[in-house]
Amino acid sequence: MIRILVFMLAASPAFADVDAVIDRHVLPRVETFAAASGRLADTPCEVDALKPAFVDAATAWAGMSHLTLGPVETLGRGRSILFWPDTRDATGRGLRLLIGQGETAWTPDAIATASVAARGLGALERLLYERDAQPCDLTLALTADLAASAAAIRDGWTSEFADLMRTAGAPDNTRFLAPEEVEAAFYTSLVTGLEFLIEQRLGAPLNTYDDPRPLRAELRRADLSAPMIAAQIEALLELTRQLGPAPDAEKSLTDALMRARAIDDPSLAGVADPMARAPIAAIQSLLGAARRQIESEIGTKMGITAGFNALDGD
Amino acid sequence: MQGRRSFLRGCGAALATCAAPTLTWADVGAPVLLAAARDRDDRFTLYGINRQLDICFRIPLPGRGHAAAAHPARPEAVAFARRPGTFALVIDCSAGVVRQRLDAPPGRHFYGHGAYIDDGAVLVTTENAFDTGKGQLGLWDTTAGYRRIGEIASGGIGPHEIVRLPGTQTLAVANGGIRTHPDRAREKLNLATMRPNLTYVNDGQLVAQVTLPRDLRQASIRHLSARADGAVAMAMQWQGPDDQVVPLLGIHRAGQAIDLRSADDTLQRRLDGYAGSVAWSGDGTRVAITSPRGGVAHIFGDDPAPTVLARSDVCGVAAFAGDFAFTDGLGGMLTPVGLRRMAVAWDNHLVPIV
Known part of the structure; x- marks a missing residue:
C-alpha cells in the first residue's frame, strides 16, 4: 500500500x-x-x-x-x-x-x-x-x-x-474515502447486477426474436436458468429496498420476480417458441424499466458517476 | 520616439514573447499535475494542482477530452478531444482561457495524446491517416501560433500515447496496432492481424522499434511513461480471448527485450485485460498501472509481485513527489501528501508538469 x-x-x-x-x-x-x-x-x-x-x-x-x-x-x-x-x-x-x-x-x-x-x-x-x-x-x-x-x-x-x-473516510482507508463511496459501490453492484440479468441471464438465450439462442441459457442442463434469474431478482429487490426508497423500481422488480417464479420452463428452451418466449421477454422489459427507475430514484440522489473511466475504454 | 523604435526592433526577433511578459508555470501557482474532470452538472474542467494538492486554476473545457500535454516552460497546455477527435485546444493557463484550436488536417484525426520537444518549440501529436490506416506524428510549431509544419510516420498503426525521453529529443510512441476509421466509431478493424509496437523517433527518423512476443500480439500498447534514464514503461490493453490472462505492463530499456511484469493469474485477472494508464514513481523505483475496469492499481517494484491498490474507477496516475498520485472517477486523489476527495469525476489521465 x-x-x-x-x-x-x-x-x-x-x-x-x-x-x-x-x-x-x-x-x-x-x-x-x-x-x-x-x-x-x-x-x-x-x-x-x-x-x-x-x-x-x-x-x-x-x-x-x-x-x-x-x-x-x-x-x-x-x-x-x-x-x-x-x-x-x-x-x-x-x-x-x-x-x-x-x-x-x-x-x-x-x-x-x-x-x-x-x-x-x-x-x-x-x-x-x-x-x-x-x-x-x-x-x-x-x-x-x-x-x-x-x-x-x-x-x-x-x-x-x-x-x-x-470505516469509510478513516485516516488509512484508501479504498473508501467517504461513506458515499460505499453507497456508490452498492449502487454499482445493483446496476451491474441488473445489467447482467438483462443482457446475460435473460439476454443470452433470448438474443433476438429472429435468432434465439436457447443453448446459451445459464446452467440449462440442471434446469436452473429460470431459478437463477428469480434468485437474482429477489436479491436485487432486497438491495433496492435498502438503497431506496425507490417505489417504481420496487414495483417493477416485484412484478418481474413474480413472473420469473411463474415460468414453467426452467431451462428457458421456450425462447425459440414465439408463444413461450413472450413471458420471458416480458421479464427482460420489466427489468429494463427497473434499471431506468433505479437511475432516477436512487442514482440521481446519490450523484453517481460510477464507471466514468471504466466505460471509456481508451 | 527613439525609445519606441528600439523597443520595436528588439521585439522583432521574438514578437510572441514580447506581446506578453514571459510567464512560467511558477506564475500560475506552480502546478505539478494537470487533470481534467467532469463536474456534477456535467461540465468539464481542466485543473492545475500543486504539490500541496491545492488547486492552482480551473479552466472550463467545451467537452470531455482524453489527455493533455503540458508545455515544459510556459503555463500552456494542449487538451485533446476524445478519439477519434479532430481538434485539440491550446489552453493559456495564466489567463484561464482556450487560446487556440488546432484542427487535424484533412484525412487525419488525433488519438488523444501529444508531447513537446525542442524545449517546447514543437508539439508532436499522434494521428491516424484513416484512409490508409497509417499512424502519423503531426508536428506543430508552437513559436508560430502552432502552425502545422509537417508530419512523419509513427512506425505503426494506431499511435496512442507519445512521450519524450527525459533529457533527450527522442520520442517513444506506443503504436497500439489497432486500425480504426472515424466513420465506424471505435470499431476495431484488424484484431486478427494487429501487431503493436513501441517505436523511438529522433529528428524525424525512426531510430528503434520493439515488439511484444508473438503470443501477445493482441496486446495493444497504449500508454507510456519514461524514466529519467530512458527506461520506458508501457501499459497494454488485451484484445484477445477474454479467458486468457496476460501481462499488461512491459518495461523497455534500449537494446534489450521488453521485460514483462504481471501479477499471479488470480490478481492479474482482476485487471480485466485493461490497463488505462502507466507511470513511474517520482523516485523511479516503481512503476504503476491502473485498471478502472478492475478498480485496482498494480505497483511493481523490486518484488516480482505487485502491491495492490484497490480504488473504484481508478485510472489517472502520475509521478508525485517521490511516489505516485492516483485519480479516479469518484473524485478521489490519492497521494503521499494526502487524500483528497472532490465532487468531480477525474478523467482518464493525470498529466505531470515537468
Whole structure:
C-alpha cells in the first residue's frame, strides 16, 4: 500500500444505511452461499444427493453474484465460481482436459491452479448432469474447491471488507474515502447486477426474436436458468429496498420476480417458441424499466458517476 | 520616439514573447499535475494542482477530452478531444482561457495524446491517416501560433500515447496496432492481424522499434511513461480471448527485450485485460498501472509481485513527489501528501508538469 498521510474533505451526509446493507443484505447472502457450498462439499459422491445440494449452491450464488465488490474481486473468485457466459465452450474443453489428465489432477490443490473455466458450478453441472458425477475424485475436488472459494469470500467480508466499508473516510482507508463511496459501490453492484440479468441471464438465450439462442441459457442442463434469474431478482429487490426508497423500481422488480417464479420452463428452451418466449421477454422489459427507475430514484440522489473511466475504454 | 523604435526592433526577433511578459508555470501557482474532470452538472474542467494538492486554476473545457500535454516552460497546455477527435485546444493557463484550436488536417484525426520537444518549440501529436490506416506524428510549431509544419510516420498503426525521453529529443510512441476509421466509431478493424509496437523517433527518423512476443500480439500498447534514464514503461490493453490472462505492463530499456511484469493469474485477472494508464514513481523505483475496469492499481517494484491498490474507477496516475498520485472517477486523489476527495469525476489521465 502506498504511504499516505491523511486529509479528508468533509463528507456529505450518507443517503443509505450502510450498516444495514452490510448486516441485512451482504453478510446473510455470503453466509448462505458459503453454507450451501459447504453442504455440497460434504455430500458423498452420489449423484442423487449431489444434485439438490448443487441446486442450492447455484441459486445461493445467483443471490449474491451481484456482490462482485470486495472479496470476490480481490480474490479473483467470480469467474472460478461460475465461468459463464461461455460462448466458446471453454468449460467443456477445460473439463475434458482435466479428465484426460487423470487422477493427479483431481485434487483440490490441483483444481485450484486449473483453468477457471474448468472449475466451479459450470464444470460441476456437466459432471452431475452429463457424467453421473464420474470420475468421483474430480467431482469431489471441484465441490471442495467451490466450498473453499465460498468460505474465502465469506471470511473476506467478515474479517476485513465489511469493516473497510464501515470505516469509510478513516485516516488509512484508501479504498473508501467517504461513506458515499460505499453507497456508490452498492449502487454499482445493483446496476451491474441488473445489467447482467438483462443482457446475460435473460439476454443470452433470448438474443433476438429472429435468432434465439436457447443453448446459451445459464446452467440449462440442471434446469436452473429460470431459478437463477428469480434468485437474482429477489436479491436485487432486497438491495433496492435498502438503497431506496425507490417505489417504481420496487414495483417493477416485484412484478418481474413474480413472473420469473411463474415460468414453467426452467431451462428457458421456450425462447425459440414465439408463444413461450413472450413471458420471458416480458421479464427482460420489466427489468429494463427497473434499471431506468433505479437511475432516477436512487442514482440521481446519490450523484453517481460510477464507471466514468471504466466505460471509456481508451 | 527613439525609445519606441528600439523597443520595436528588439521585439522583432521574438514578437510572441514580447506581446506578453514571459510567464512560467511558477506564475500560475506552480502546478505539478494537470487533470481534467467532469463536474456534477456535467461540465468539464481542466485543473492545475500543486504539490500541496491545492488547486492552482480551473479552466472550463467545451467537452470531455482524453489527455493533455503540458508545455515544459510556459503555463500552456494542449487538451485533446476524445478519439477519434479532430481538434485539440491550446489552453493559456495564466489567463484561464482556450487560446487556440488546432484542427487535424484533412484525412487525419488525433488519438488523444501529444508531447513537446525542442524545449517546447514543437508539439508532436499522434494521428491516424484513416484512409490508409497509417499512424502519423503531426508536428506543430508552437513559436508560430502552432502552425502545422509537417508530419512523419509513427512506425505503426494506431499511435496512442507519445512521450519524450527525459533529457533527450527522442520520442517513444506506443503504436497500439489497432486500425480504426472515424466513420465506424471505435470499431476495431484488424484484431486478427494487429501487431503493436513501441517505436523511438529522433529528428524525424525512426531510430528503434520493439515488439511484444508473438503470443501477445493482441496486446495493444497504449500508454507510456519514461524514466529519467530512458527506461520506458508501457501499459497494454488485451484484445484477445477474454479467458486468457496476460501481462499488461512491459518495461523497455534500449537494446534489450521488453521485460514483462504481471501479477499471479488470480490478481492479474482482476485487471480485466485493461490497463488505462502507466507511470513511474517520482523516485523511479516503481512503476504503476491502473485498471478502472478492475478498480485496482498494480505497483511493481523490486518484488516480482505487485502491491495492490484497490480504488473504484481508478485510472489517472502520475509521478508525485517521490511516489505516485492516483485519480479516479469518484473524485478521489490519492497521494503521499494526502487524500483528497472532490465532487468531480477525474478523467482518464493525470498529466505531470515537468
